Every structure is written in C-alpha cells, then in structure tokens.
Amino acid sequence: MSIKGTLLPFSALKFLGKKPHTVRYPYQKKKTAERYRGFHYNDIEECIGCGTCATICQNEAIDMIQIEGIEAKKGDSGLRPRVDNGRCCWCGLCVEMCPTGSLSLTDQYLHTSSDPESYLLVPGVDHPEFAEHLSFVKDDEVRLLDLARVPMKELDPQERVKSFAEVVVGYMQEEARREATRCIDCGICVTACPDHMHIPEYIGAIADADDELALKYIYDNNPMPEMCGKVCTRQCETVCAIGHLGEPIAIRWLKRYATEQFPDPAAVLNPTIAPANGKKVGIVGAGPAGLSAGYYLALRGFDVTIYEALPKAGGMTFAGIPKYRFPMDSLDKQIGYMEKIGVKIKYNTRVGKDITFQEIRKNNDATFIGIGFHVPYKLGISGEDLQNSIQAIEFLRTINLGGNVYVGKKAVVIGGGNVAIDAARVARRLGAEVTILYRRRVQDMPADWEEIEAAEDEGVEIIPQGIPLEIIGEDGKVKAVKYGMAEMVPDPRGGRPRPKLIEGNEHIMETDTIIGAIGQEADYSFLPEDLKEELKIERGRVVVNEFKQTSIPDVFAGGDNVNRTMDAISAIADGVKAVEGITHYLMDE
C-alpha cells in the first residue's frame, strides 16, 4: 500500500473553506447572471417619449401611452412606453436602441398571476423600486445607434479670411445618405421647429435616395429652405433624440443638401397654382416672413404685392447675413422661384416714403407687416457719435449691397449675438484685427457656438466680461475704447447671471473703428398717427393672435417685429400661419 493511497482521501479537506453550490438554509436568493435581462425599468424623467423602443420591438410588445404627470413639451412627446410582458421576449433590443439611455432591464423576473392585465407594466411607474436592480443597461461599447455625425468639410480658416467665399462646403451625395441613415425617425425634432417642418419625412426620403420627394416635403411649409439649410438656428438639432448620447443628426445640412440638388425647384415641385380668387394682399417688407406669406398666398390664388425698401429681397437674410454664410446666387435662386409663381415684389419702395401705408391698405383686401428689426440700439456711452464709430447692422447692410466701409487696421465689436459675430468676421475679411467685447461670459453669448468657434478660428479675439465705458476720440475720430472688467453676480429675478462692474479694473484699447452690435428694434415711423394708436404694440412688438392678426382686423404681422425668438425660421413660421389667418379672414364669410 502506497503512501499516496493513504493521503489522497485527506485532499478532500481543501473543500472545507469553499462555498457549496447547493441551496442555503435559511433560504438565500441567488444572484442572477451579469447583465441578466428581466423586467424593464425606465427613468421617466430621462425618457423623451421618442418611441424608438416601440418601433424596434420585434414582438410589438411596447405601446406608447399617455401617463399622468408627464406633459408634452419641446423635445418630449409626452408619451411613455408600456410593456406587454406577455409578448416580450427580453431580447433587449429596446435597451440597445434607446437614444437617451433611460430604458434598462433589471434582474427582477418573478411574476405569477392569472390576470393578464397584470402583465402590462409601465416601466418606471409600476415597480419604481426596480431602479435599484438595474442589470442590462446601455452599453457604450456595443450600441446599435450610430452616434457620430458625418463631418462637414469647411474651408481652412487661413483661406476663409481672404475672401467672402462660402465657408461650409456641403455634403456630397454619399455623405448625405450616410448621415440621413443615422436618423431614427422619431419626430422629436418637429416639436422644436417653430415652423414644424416635416423633418423625419424628408430625412427618410434622403436616406431612401429620393431627393425629389425630400424637396416636396421641405417646400410644403418652407419656401426658403436653402437659406434655412445654410443659416438656420436649428432648434431641431438641440432636441434631437440622438443628441442625448451622441451628436445630433445634421438636420440643417441635410436640408441644404436636398435643396442644392436642384437648380430650379419649380421643375421638381411643379406647384399647382389655384385660379385667381380676386382678393389682393399687400405685404410690407420682403423678409422671410413677408416672402413666406406671399408665396403660399400666391399659390392659393391671391394677388400678392410685396413692398421692399432695399434693391433686393430677403430682408435680414439678404442685408444682415454675410455672403460667406449665405451666398447671393443661393438667395437669387429662391427669390426667382417665388417671382416665377406670381409673387410681385416692388423693390426700392420704402413704405412711408415712396408709398404710404394707407395707400397699401386701401388698394388691398388685407395687409401683412413684416418689417423686421433694422434699427440698431445705441450703446449709450460718450464718444458714440465720433467718426468711425459705426453700427453692425448698417455695416453689414452696406457691405452686402456692395459698398465700402472703413474698418482700418483694428476694429472692436461690441456685443455677443450673431450680428456681432457676423460683423467681426466681415471686418476680419476686410483686413482688420478684430476684438469682440462682450459684457457676459462666452458661454452666455446668444450667438451660435459654431459661429463663435469659427470666428476664433479666423483669428477674432474675444474679451468676455468687458463693459465699454467710453469711446476716446482724437480729431473727431475714434482712437481707443475704455472698458472695465465685470464680475458675474446672480440675477435677483432668477434670470441669467448679470455682469457687475469691478471698480478700478479699467483698460484702454487702441482701435480704428468701433462696431456696435447690441441689438435692434423695429421702425414704425411709416405708420400714420391714427394707426399708431389703433395698432397694439407692446415693447416694440406688434401684438397678434394665433393667426398673426393684429388689433386691426385686416392687418396681419409676423417676423422679428412679432416673435421673441427673432430668427429666420420663426419668421417663416409666422408667414405660414398668417396665410391661414388671411385666407380665413378674406374667404370665409
């Protein structure tokens, strides 16, 4: 008998310290496997009700329903998923497709009941305690959504400042298809668009390689899509479902792509123009609001005349937006199409000077005021009237009309909105060193972050928290600007933090020009005295109802002089709404 045979049985002793696999008493619940897929849990606050889980579910086990306490708002459909656990197979596709990452599966799996109703659960509302048991959650390594945007090509900053050539190159066909394919077709973007364009439909058409169909969807409620495709403030992208975990779909660039495919929109759209209905509408101002109202009214058989003070249509999109963002031929193409379908535009006709407002009202059955904000606010500091102290709006208008403005070797722009950035980038292209002086922090700037970044790339310097105090002159010309540094203090009324001047922290910067860009207002001087009283205006804006009708029944209004968002797409939305109002007012007896 060998020694091995004697010792071998004792080797079983090594199991003494180990945990047995058998059930333990008193009964302990066993842990599930890692990433076990049990009942759903949904973070109700994170969820935006995009319905992607319901769309992807191969068993149609998920319904989107209204639940108490969740309101629809911008970027949220107000619906939440409910899972039929009688149909669910716990494949986890809904979790992997969830663009916000709010949906997960838990390690809870026990439920027995003879009542089929009890298998319908609204995750996150029924069994909120499952939040403590998350098991199959969003995984950053394996994801079925494509979170990275197809990059947009741009000109090199060094090249850009040499000319007014368009900075953004635009998507090629393959790039646009690839970007459009990232869209999950939920429609959350529509909640944020002031004009409620049919975004999922046209992106779907682009993905399906049907650009003509895309153009039809786009023109259904936006007659200036190429402009929007280039310069829109794109609130849609800020709420994009994909934007919660990744980069939002490039909705603006896709719209731009679709419109740029067709040199003549009329050939694709082939619009049916209703026979003339005998009603006439006069429009003051050929900006986005006036043009949109004019376009859709003309399609409905109205006789439309637009009165424009400048030699070109487009309003602020023509006079305010620099050509490197929105080239002239692109604008001409859209205006040309509108004139083709019967919109009459009288150029160089300033209402109140070349024609009176009463005359327009007398000659037309309804009028629309879309005059925009073209009069700049004054800075309100001494030295403002010196030579070479100019206003950004006037500066941009003169440059866009082909004129010349002296900017010298060094220019200081005051303000932090898109107008300020535009003025700075234009001055840079005219050869000046440019500094932007802004009262608040860079993150408080109302300008588009892409614009701010582009300006910095082009060599524009930004001095945040600097308040201009005085413009110092010499021989009647601007020589320098004195500014003080500010600290941010909380707003007692709960708004964004306010800048407060720090005593004694003052600087002087030499400069050849000062460009003011702190805001604009409307010029209502064209209104006759009696109408000024009759037309209700509050804080510089015309008061209108849902259909853009003012306190005078036959006068409608829209655009910057009505809405608070003050961008092109809101103006277009106003124009489109006014079309409904005017049709209703003139045609329904």
Place this chain on the structure above:
Amino acid sequence: MDSKLIKEQEIKRNINNAFRSAEVTVVRRRRISVRFRAGILPAFISYLKEYMGFVHLVMISCVDWLEDNQFELVYHLWSYEEHIHAMIKIRLDRDNAQIKSLSSLWPHAETYEREIHEMFGVDFEGHPGLTDLILEDWSDLPPMRRDFDTRAFVAETFEWRKGREDAQDVRQTISARYGETIPEFKKDK
C-alpha cells in the same frame, strides 16, 4: 506573435498544395478560415477530415447576405490533434441555393442541414429526409431569411389582446399637437 502561428501556417500551406483555389486566412492562434467554391465541397471536406485531422464537425451555420443575393454556409471543423478550429465558408446563389449534403461524412450533419433547409430554404442534395424540423405546415418564406417580415408575420398570426387600445403613434401625436399636416406624395411621379 507570428512565431506562434507555425502550426496554422503549415496547415495553410498543406491545404493550398492540394487545393490551390482555397483562400486560407489565419484568423488568430488556433483559428483558420477558408473560403471555397461550392462545387467540390464534399471532396474538400473529406480531404480535411481524412488527411488533415479535422475529424469533428462542430456545426453548420448559414448567413443571409441579402445585398449580395447570396447565402453563406459556414462549416465549423475541429482538429483534436492540432487543436485548431477551421471555418469553411461557401457562398451560394440565393435564388438557386443548392449544395451536396455532408451526411455521408458525418451522420449528425443531417440535423444541421435540415434546420438550415427549414430556416433559409437551402437545398441539400443527397440528404435522406429534408422534412419539417421545428415548423409545422410552414408555407411562408423561410423565417430566418432577411426578407421575411417578422413584424408583419407577428401582427397577422397572433391576436391583439384587449387592454392595449390606448397605444398612440409618436409621430401622429406630435403632428396633432402642433397642428402640422403631413402631406402625402405619390411615390411614382
């Protein structure tokens, strides 16, 4: 790293000496992948089994390459001697998916082939009984084909249970809330 793949490289050389058209890739240690034409598959596989030591058929799987209009059959073989996993990949025309059965080499290939026949519709020549395996009285497209619409099938086949009528469409809810009318355009101009 490369020095450790001597065994795999040698197998690759041997295969290519016998069958010049076989595209052999060494995937990593202990794993090779071979692309081969469908015509003389049984001869090739029996060569691997008899001479190269790949005596075990692990399984057969099928991939639907809808865009290429092809099916891909993958035969997973294992060599106990060399401890190497070989994947033999065969592309078949999707419209005329036919290949010789391997049931004479391994009896258990029958089951895999029967399942692939049922799920993808690939015809295995010489198979003793290509009858229903899991599905009964199936007249629809083979269900694992990518052009089979699972969703439509589910909607048609299974009854909608009551209590779910309050389901809403997200897109419709949004357009109704904002007074948006989505136009309908004819697809054909």
